[in-house]
Amino acid sequence: MKITVAGTGYVGLTTGVCLAEIGHHVTCIDIQEEKISLLQAGLSPIYEPRLKPLLIKNLSSGRLDFTTNPQYAYSDAEIIFIAVGTPENDDGTANLDDVFAVARSIALNIENDVLICTKSTVPVGTNDRIKHLVHCEKPPNVHVEVASNPEFLREGSAIFDFFHGDRIVIGASHPQVAAVLEQIYLPLKIPIIKTDIRSAEMIKYVSNAFLATKISFINEIAFICEQVGANVEEVAYGVGQDKRIGHRFLRAGIGYGGSCFPKDTKALVQLSGNVKHKFELLEAVIKVNNRQQTIAVTKVKGAVGHLRGKKVALMGLSFKPNTDDVREAPSLTIIRELLEEGAVITAYDPVALTNAQLVLGDTIEYTTEIRVALTNAEIAIIATEWDEIVQLPLNTYVEYMKEAVIMDGRNCYPLEEVQKYPITYLSIGRPMIT
């Protein structure tokens, strides 16, 4: 199959590289020339484990190439995946400008029959709009079909997820269209769910909304646990043993972030508003998460009083481990609050410093050395559960910090361990240790 992928971000690049790996000829197109130049040279513009060797391998095999030229990318493609961003507008709706720009560019450049397949997370009805737009502007002799194929990969394990995902969802209006996509994915031996286009579009939003709900639910429970003297980790374990509930996404912490949950929950609230339904449950999920992102600073202030001039080691900037993505990362909310309180911050992260610096500039110091961040710090705030942080021996805090006050926003350390050291330890949904 001659495949084109539009967008070389976390989703598009992973998709393009992995489709080439299973034998297809793939062209990836992006509007960012710097990105394409890096990729042509075998360099990944994003940090994603296992991506780089596959990129180099498929680039050298000739099955994968990169371009900014829409004529080259679209004219003779048999399938085009749209994987461009759908960020939120100010009112919480999904911004579809890039999706429609790609659709228009496809219409203007196609010369052969083509299947346009949307991987970007888009509100219900968007594929119908794409179809309408392309039909209005395409050459009359060319046949175009559309399909929805929402993406479920997780940053940090995107390559693994491509090859071992829980399911592949294909939304199409004819079985023949679904069959084309099914052929592409069959070698992966992942269960394929075939459905109509609108249900496929909905499945993606509902999946993210449900996971976000689990997180906010356990964070509410964490708050109550603190008030009644229970330990949320023990509670979540006991609850999660019930197979109907399960353990995953029942980790209390400083809230969810990233480029998906925050925007997709808001977009679903908006979508439900469009059909005159107030999605109160999801609104509460979002509200709880916003509160949760501010809890770290509130707790630290409760423990140490004011923060003016205090040296803070901010541990972890990416919104979760194994990615350099800082979009909507709780660390950013915490840093902004700390700066308002007058704290002096050194942030540690193994890979996300460049992206964080683009947002925060020189308002804080940055380091890839944990010990540099901790040296003479009076407070350490753990925002991301990187392995390097989870496995850091607790005596390192005692050795390097001026005062070993830790606010563990990801409950990385067992309380019994912490108790062995002269550390003031705050976490989420568990008793404070002094």
Ligand code: NAD
């Ligand atoms: P991203 O921001 O990392 O990448 C988007 C890319 O599209 C950018 O490189 C941008 O330059 C490019 N682009 C913009 N306009 C273009 C155009 N006209 N032609 C070609 N390229 C263009 O986005 P992402 O994180 O990969 O997300 C893409 C979509 O997938 C979003 O809808 C997102 O919600 C969804 N999604 C993301 C994830 C994730 O973990 N990141 C997971 C599942 C689904």
